Amino acid sequence: MRDEDDIRAPEADRQDGTGRQDGPRAEGGAMPSLYGVSDDLVRRAAGALDEGDAPAVRGLVAELHAADIADLLERLSGDERRSLVELLRDGFDPEILPHLAGNVRDQVIAQLGPRVLAEALSVLDSDDAIYLIEDLDDDIQAALLATVPPATRRALEESLAYPEYSAGRLMQRDLIAMPAFWTVGRAIDFLRETPDLPEEFYEIFVVDPRHKPIGAVPLARMLRHPRKVLLRDIMDRDVDAISASVDQEEVARLFRHYSLASAPVVDDQGRLIGVITFDDVVDVIQEEAEEDMALMAGVGSEVDVNAGLVRAVRQRMAWLGVNLGTALMVSSVIALFEATIEQIVALAVLMPIVASMGGNAGTQTLTVAVRALALKELTPSNAMRIVMRETGIGAINGLVFGIAVGVAAGLIFDPFIGAVLFCALFANMLTAGLSGMLIPLALDRLKVDPAVSAGVFLTAVTDIVGFFAFLGLAQLVLL
Amino acid sequence: MRDEDDIRAPEADRQDGTGRQDGPRAEGGAMPSLYGVSDDLVRRAAGALDEGDAPAVRGLVAELHAADIADLLERLSGDERRSLVELLRDGFDPEILPHLAGNVRDQVIAQLGPRVLAEALSVLDSDDAIYLIEDLDDDIQAALLATVPPATRRALEESLAYPEYSAGRLMQRDLIAMPAFWTVGRAIDFLRETPDLPEEFYEIFVVDPRHKPIGAVPLARMLRHPRKVLLRDIMDRDVDAISASVDQEEVARLFRHYSLASAPVVDDQGRLIGVITFDDVVDVIQEEAEEDMALMAGVGSEVDVNAGLVRAVRQRMAWLGVNLGTALMVSSVIALFEATIEQIVALAVLMPIVASMGGNAGTQTLTVAVRALALKELTPSNAMRIVMRETGIGAINGLVFGIAVGVAAGLIFDPFIGAVLFCALFANMLTAGLSGMLIPLALDRLKVDPAVSAGVFLTAVTDIVGFFAFLGLAQLVLL
Known part of the structure; x- marks a missing residue:
């Protein structure tokens, strides 16, 4: 114990090449970062690895948080990564693994071999362990589970029995539950005397004799009450018990809505079997938002610069294939009016507008629409109003741009072309607003994720309506 | 205190029309929801409001969480909302306000009047109070601040002095800090005996005599150690002190990276002035992800079905105007080849593909690219590799689709048209991959948010390159 601890600034710990830059004082550099490894640390680690200078590498990573070692591994080249994993092999910190991005994690696990992974599974929190093995092939998973201690294996197998992306996969099984008749004093004594409790927890769950959650006591409240107070007198009674089969998106919305730090997970009989904490949910929120964005852009379900090339090409090809299909439909609409275009080539010039x-x-x-559906802000009770609103916005913008572009085209080409352009633009932008709402609503009703497929249908509709209205009107009016 | 508390199921509290459906047992209904108000409750509340049945309305909302009352207010019609606010006016729960979406909040605040808002500011946590007033006009804000108690006013003014979207705006000023020489016992006694502490906290900050944070003790750890242990012996020393001027996105990444429950905020001198908790960060993560998505789609910076109509029209008009500009450039490229199209109308049919x-x-x-830049996964050290990767993906898909479409067009129209189509598709999809990376990278270098503007430039590039390559090659080869 050193006396100067009391007067040390919080940043003092970090000026030793640990790579964690000190946020408040970072002044140089374009992008001071509060967290993660610096470009400089990556360069130095890469250099030391290339030279085979093991002590230097060990010195650089010694003080790093597991999340930062994962960060470093992701940013090294393949060869350097392999060298670093080899160096870290003895006493490899299992906490690094859940922080690694998908394909880097697969490489590192393959290199470490099944023995190290089996050890990691016994050490990690059950939710992290599940995260590591849930995507493995069934036979590899079974072989791996055969090597872990029976208690761990049983717990993991139970979690794996719940559907993917469910609360049962997300939950951590280690939790602290007490009966309602315990006093604060007895609870604190239990916490002090019991070894092997989870390292991080934010509330104590109160359970009935059948192990059903009936309340929760946040730790802050526990600390603020005298020893003799009963848990039942200070517990929150409206606990949000989550069924293990509930979808993780639903869990994320629950946490966000009530600003929860943690919530109990129950089985079919309503018995407490696990706990979900805010940090699990933060990842879900980030992933779900990214997923919607990726799906809308047709990049597959993930936007990951580290994803395998073959997989990325294949995922995108699927979407491009669908897009080709609609493009061909659009072409065939244009083909209907070939004769018209031949006579008035200006139409070919203006139709992309x-x-x-x-x-x-x-x-x-x-x-x-996609975001409002995802956040449950779009419901049967307000759908009509929002459809009207969006159609109105489309119509107003259609009117404004239709007049501007129509007048300009009328002056440059021909008044009739201008009038046709105005009508087509107005009709198409109104249709766009209407179908931009109706298509995702219909898909949602059919239980199809609107983020995935609405864009295809929508573009098909606006292209076809646009070309048909423009070229069809032109044929009627101008020929 | 009732004895049956011990054997009551957690759901029992909720079958009384509070609108909170019981997650685990919900079986009927298309979309069982773990949280929020049910459609049925909204209907019943609307009915009671329309009939002016005040006792029935009060009964329906009596047991609701503030977040759920906010939810209900958002889902009622304008008239019903006004009636409900009038009913709730006496003893209006200030916690409802921060949960309300932007324009509904403005309406409710306007209806309640400045006196109720001033009261709310004194009662709410400082971060929620700031959230309510930061978007008000300067003079309204000043008038309002003049009516709140001096201590609250000073705290709010200090927070408002920090930039928008900074840690200083996000932080809560009430926190618990202790010197390192205190024992666990003394800390617990302090927590038990001091009135007016924050209701929710997750760790105790340890400060030096100059009030700089030097460590943190999570509550779980505090509860698990005997009374005589010194805080300095159990505190985490690598606390991530956040400067109040740091951007909230950076804060969110820090929390996510290290799975933090809370983190201290410090002023220019490194003194502890506030605390940010995970729930603030959850909102930021959600908002930032949505913002990127909204900006990319040109919907302005928010995707909100409740946003004002005029504002929504204007925001979208801006983007549509930019899009019109690029569409005109594209038209002028096509106009260059009018003579060619006149001779071979098939070109007009195929060019949209x-x-x-x-x-x-x-x-x-x-x-x-946009997500990787936002998450700091795209850095100078890996930019080159990822540009190559994405260009490669574009080239591979260009080759595949170019051959397919080229062969088909060759059979249907003319082998030369097929060859031209193949070359144009390949060139354009390769260009798309390359510019899809280079444009956002360049904008990021110029400190422009790539989510906002990259799409415009990109579409302009792919349209112009596409039409130019296709029509230009056609002119060269076919005429």
Whole structure:
């Protein structure tokens, strides 16, 4: 114990090349970062690895948080990564693994071998352990589970029995539950005397004799009451018990809505079997938001610069194939009017404007609809109002841009072309607003994720309506 | 105190029309929800409000969480909302206000009047109070602050002095700090005996005599150690002190990276002035992810079905105007080749395919780039590798689709048209991959948010390259 601890600034610990830059004082550098490893540390580690200078490498990573070692591993080249894993092999910190991105994690696990992974599974929190093995092939998973201690194995197998992306997969099984008749004093004594409790917890769950959660006592409240007070007198009674089969998105919304730090998970009989904490949920929120964005852009379900090339090409190809299908439909609409275009080539020049404005207006509405559906802000009781609103926005913008572009085209080409352009733009942008809402609503009703597929249908609609309205009107009016 | 508390199921509290459905047991209904108010409750509340049945309305909302009352207010019609606010006016729970969406909140605050808002500011946590007033006009804000008690006013003014979206705005000023020489016993006694401590806290900050944070003790750890242990012996020493001026996105990444429950905020001198907790950060993560999505779709910076109509029209109009500009550039490229199209109308039929495939491939890459930049996964050290990767993906897909479409067009129209289509598709999809990375990287270098503007430039590039390559090659080869 050193006396100067009391007067040391919090940053003092970090000026020793641990790579964690000190936030408040960082002045140089374009992008001071509060966390993670610095570019400089990555360079120095890479250099030391290339030179095979093991002591230097060990010195650089010695003080790093597991999340930062994971960060470093991701940012090294393949060869350097392999060297670093080899160096860290003895006493490899299992906490690093859950922090690694998918394909880097697969490489590192393959290199470490099944023995190290089995050890990691026994040491990690059950939710992290599940995260590591849930995507493995069934036979590899079974072989691995055969090597871990029976108690751990049983717990993992129970969690794996719940569906993917469910609360049962997300939960941590180690938790602290007490009966309602315990006093604060007895609870504190239990916490002090019992070894092997979870390292982090934010509330104590109160359970009935059948192990059903009937309340929760946040630790802050526990600390603020005298020893003789009964838990039942200070517990929150409206605990949000989550069924293990509930979808993780639903869990995330629950946590966000009530600002929860943790919540109990129960089995079919309502018995307490696990706990979900805010940090699990933070990851879910980030992932779900990214997933919607990725799906809308047709990048597959993940946006990951480290994803395998073959997988990325394949995922995107699927979407591009669908897009090709709609593009061919659009082409066939244009082909209907080949004769018209041959006579008035200006139509070919102007037609992309109609399609492009409609597509953009539709995407705007679609984005609003997808997020509102995901956040449950769009419900049967307000759907009609929001459809009207979005159609109105489309119509207003259609009117404004239709007049501007129509007048300009009328002056440059021909008044009739201008009038046709105005009508087509207005009709297409109104349609865009309407279908930008109706398509995702219909898909949601059919239990299809609107983020995935609404964009395809929407672009098809706005392109086809746009070209058909423009070229069809032109044929009627101008020929 | 009732004895049956011990054997009551957690759901028992909720079958009394509070609107909170019981998650685990909900079986009927398409979308059982763990939280929030049910459609049924909204209908019943609306009915009672329309009939002016005040006791029935009060009964319905009596047991609701503030977040759920906010939810209900958002889902009622304007008239019903006004009636409900009037009913709740006496003893209006200030906690409802921060849960309300922007324009509903403005309406409710306007209806309640400045006196109720001033009272709310004194009662709410400082971060919630700041959230309520930070968007008000300067003079309204000043008038309001003049009516709150001096201590609250000073605290709010200090927080408002920090930039918008900074840690200083996000932080809560009430926190618990202790010197390192205190024992666990003394700390617990302090917590038990001091009135007016914050209701929720997750760790105790340890400060030096100059009030700089030098450590933190999570409550779970505090509870697990005997009374005589010194805080300095159990505290975490590598606390991540956040400067009050740091951007909230950076704060969110820090919390997510290290799975923090709370973190201290310090002023320029490194003194502890506030605390940020995970629930603030959950909101930031959600908002930032939504913002990127909204910006990419050109819906302005928020995707909110409750946003004002005029504002929504204006925000989208801006983006549609920019899109019109690029559409006109594209038209002028096509106009260059009017004579060619006049001779071979098939070109007008096929040209949307080239543009559409390029646009889609580019958007895929762009989405990856924007998220990777936002999450700091794209850094100078790996930028080159990822640019190569994305260009490669574009080229591979360009080759695949170019051959498929080229062969088909060759059979249907003319082998030369097929060859031209193949070359144009390949060139455009390769360009799409390359510019889908380079444009956001360049914008990021210029300190422009790539989510806002990259899409415009990208579509312009893929449209222009697509039409130019296709029509230009056609002119060279076919005429």
